[in-house]
Structure formats: C-alpha cells, structure tokens
Amino acid sequence: MGDGHDHYRTAFGPTAVELARVAAAVELGDGPQAVARHEKAIGRNGWRWLPVEHRAAHLIDAARA
Numbered sequence: 001m002g003d004g005h006d007h008y009r010t011a012f013g014p015t016a017v018e019l020a021r022v023a024a025a026v027e028l029g030d031g032p033q034a035v036a037r038h039e040k041a042i043g044r045n046g047w048r049w050l051p052v053e054h055r056a057a058h059l060i061d062a063a064r065a
Helices: 014-027 031-042 045-049 052-064
Strands: none
Touching: 014 031, 014 045, 014 052, 031 052
C-alpha cells in the first residue's frame, strides 16, 4: 500500500517501515544513518497521516540519534 492509502487505519506503509529503519539504526549505534533516514521519512506524504503518538515516539527515537 502506498503512502496516504491507509483505508483501514493500520498506520502501516512505506513511511512506517522507514521509521522502523530509523529505530534500528539508532539501536545499532549508526547515528548518521538514523538521521538521514529520519529526514527522508518526515518528508514523505505518509508522515502526516500517522497517528500523533506514532510520530511522537519516532521523534524520541530520532532525538537519540
């Protein structure tokens, strides 16, 4: 499913996958990779469609990067 086509409100799609990659990079200690992926993720259309709590949790992960 593409960004912005979450008809069933699952909050899963390309943006959510990118956010998971940010979290993984943070856990692996790869700050530059996490920051680069974060910038890519928040530029996607799907970012604004994610639930606010999902975005907030991601921003905490990104701040750790």
